[in-house]
Amino acid sequence: DGGITQSPKYLFRKEGQNVTLSCEQNLNHDAMYWYRQDPGQGLRLIYYSQIVNDFQKGDIAEGYSVSREKKESFPLTVTSAQKNPTAFYLCASSIDSGRGEQFFGPGTRLTVL
């Protein structure tokens, strides 16, 4: 999982602003995922991409958007439509969507001021 990076580590946003979280991997993995984690909670899937130029909504996609223009990059935009965006955001990747092993990046902690 050392091959997955996320930036920034901490992010502060004012209400009404869009922000973009970066996720990059150099593992040559086809599949990438975005999760949201709230305090004391499990991981909830926001969006996932099985292959470049394709992505699907997860369980809590409202207020978020993604793109997958390059295999190694899967940025997540938190829009102003997301009413409660303060959370820990984790990106993950796997060699392909069939095997299952997902490896996580270090996470971005987003706080809305």
Add this chain to the structure above:
Amino acid sequence: GENVEQHPSTLSVQEGDSAVIKCTYSDSASNYFPWYKQELGKRPQLIIDIRSNVGEKKDQRIAVTLNKTAKHFSLHITETQPEDSAVYFCAALLSSNTGKLIFGQGTTLQVKP
């Protein structure tokens, strides 16, 4: 929808004792079950996983057992040490070939010295 239930939510043991965490899944076609360890503020780390063609897998002090008939799997940690203290998540891979993992709610394990 498909879900994974994890118990207990908190577990406190004395150093040297064993710890057991149990998960039940709903998708009978799931065939991959990973366990992640997450220390405070850090990324989840894959510690062990099992596929449906085996009933048990062991790696040093950690073992996972799978009962496909009952649709449950368990994590066993023997000779616990203070550094085992963390939140542990189980997950099940959905059978839809999307690569989606469904996570349990997590178990906070405290190992008292």
